Amino acid sequence: MKKYLLTAVAAATVSSQVMAMSETLETGYTETKYPIVLVHGFLGFDQLVGVDYWYNIPETLQQDGAEVFVATVSNTNYPEVRGEQLIEQVEDILAITGAEKVNLIGHSHGGPTTRYAGSVRPDIIASVSSISGVNKGTVVADTLMEWSDNSDVFGTAFDVFISGISGFISFASGSDLPLAPVESVRSMTTDASVIFNAAHPGGIPESDCGEGGYEYNGVHYYSWAGAKPATNLLDPLEPITIAFSQFFPDGVANDGFVDPCTSNLGMVIRNDFAMTHLDEVNQMLGIHDLSETDPLTVFRTHANRLKNDGL
Template structure:
């Protein structure tokens, strides 16, 4: 009887060791290279107590990851933001002694990260696009064709205020350049110059690895997710621009695809994807912080 007990215990322990590490395990998010988070349009690193990637940086670092949150122009062209990000990547590498970084960009942060990987692939281990505008946004298409100059002026003022409050008052702002970059035509031109990881079919996957850089993406597909979230009515309205196409309120699911597609149909909207508004997201979907932690573990498994 005792012998059978010890055999059963040994079998249980062997089985337990073979299972994937739970998300709370020590070292679960500890990647080889630092993780660098890149915000989207009208984004910031932090505004007082509110982080753009709300609770995500701490959620990653608690599992062992080295995490850096960058700050680029709240609104500007992809190339301008990309050059700003490249400078910060070099600073992070100099400070840490790491050879490369893992870039994770949300919304406009997706193509911004892709720019850096395209011009300096030797500095980038991976690019992960979260709700990224990789083939344009129909919302941007509407804005480019209909918004008067005064609206761009107001948007520039808002962008300047965001940068000022987040501690980066000298960053240049151009909401018109941002809208043009995020439009279907602007993104098509950008992709011709920087095609790495972009699917060649309408709604497929792109190359998983190009020039040594690994490409991943995931996104939501539900504009309205929580009645308590003040941003949801706005996203429900902007989502109408997609005429029934699956979208997160600002980006179509097919447009969000890049490299290896984890999923493009989480029950999350564009702000939920980064755990906004201050953590008010869909209670019936995987928590966004968990999605980022799972992805860090995925990168860890790839030796990144």
Template structure:
């Protein structure tokens, strides 16, 4: 076994909204956890409320971090969060920087999601369309609970409205006032890499015609969804992954913000069906090596 990804501190993988550890045999971090472990890393994919506020998810994550530290004897963890998982990791690090060595945002809506704003405007919760969306999400969440085989903890609370508000531009702006660590001072810039002893990193992708709509994405329904969702963007039109804008994703040191990856491709979904020439697993391997080189 090689030791290229053998970081000093365990890697804790935090999923986004409607995230999971494993549905029957299917992992959220498809092919990623396995590859990181092959390189010598200690990796812990965790489960927090799939539909809830960032703060609720963050408190759940803190309990999981403490459990992992007890089990491993490590002093800290490296948090890697996808989508809302990035905000969840930011909350945990802000509350307990003594337990966190680094936070890495992967396609995190660190300044909010224009898709969430669009849904708020056009699918109000008291409207017929809004109630229909609410019902669909609740059904999906309940189905996921039934199929989840990688989590065996207590039942996790669900709050769809809190989850949605946590992802809007306004909701994230409120969150950022309390937890600004790693945020850029200017739109599209980079943030401080080191804050309160915690290192902050980010990377994200954008839809690129001729690449993200080619390869195996031609048969991947999640890719089609991202191309549809991208139509709701106005501020970062043409510069988003379908759910999160390029500059909205910035946090700490920006490793890259224009990889040819949609919002699901970036975690090797679905089933590793990604666009032409894309290799999202490599980004995680390279980052683990980066953390290792930094003594993390």
């Protein structure tokens, strides 16, 4: 079995952060019919130097009944490759749990990854939820690939830089899955997304900032996104989202990596949370805008939504 984390945190373990989120925990509130599988994005991991990608999210969901698994796919590669890796892990999860299907939740590049799985294996996928997914591409990838294609110097430097980061994450997280760093970025361009969406149209809106079909081939589609590149000056990762936000034209909302309108998929829960691209998965160590919605609350509420939808 390929290495991936099957999260099994005791329900009795309640962190002070989670308790602060809700004074009274509701037993069964997050108890979905099918297991929840979390799928990381570009340059993602399950755990890296002691830090979980989905910080406190599996524990929070499991407290009130959800069965949660954290998948590990290549931190850089085409969504089709990552999707096939995900399908293999979903099949293992079904064998372990006896469930018929799973609910997939993907962040960033995990959006197209989970959509691919839902598209080619709708028989084992109950729902796909995209968190700031690069569902219609991102201007960040467009710009980087334009620079790379038009300059041999930049192209070589970019390849070396992104390959170095991808390789380090793979080594440090103990993954031996195949990597394709530059190709992964190219798959997130607007042009590549048009081709991908034609092959896997489930949940994709026809309008620029509207909703898509709520259900396609029996798979239910949902999405939400943040729209602020900076939320808390104490967050050591915030300079990254602030820097990438400079790629967007003036006046275009973004979370530091994705325009929320381009992330819409299926039922749009919200695409204007006061969250950065990293806040959306409760990074770094849960530091976020303290005056706005806690990311953990968003996950709990969505698990309850899936439960109420019979998923």
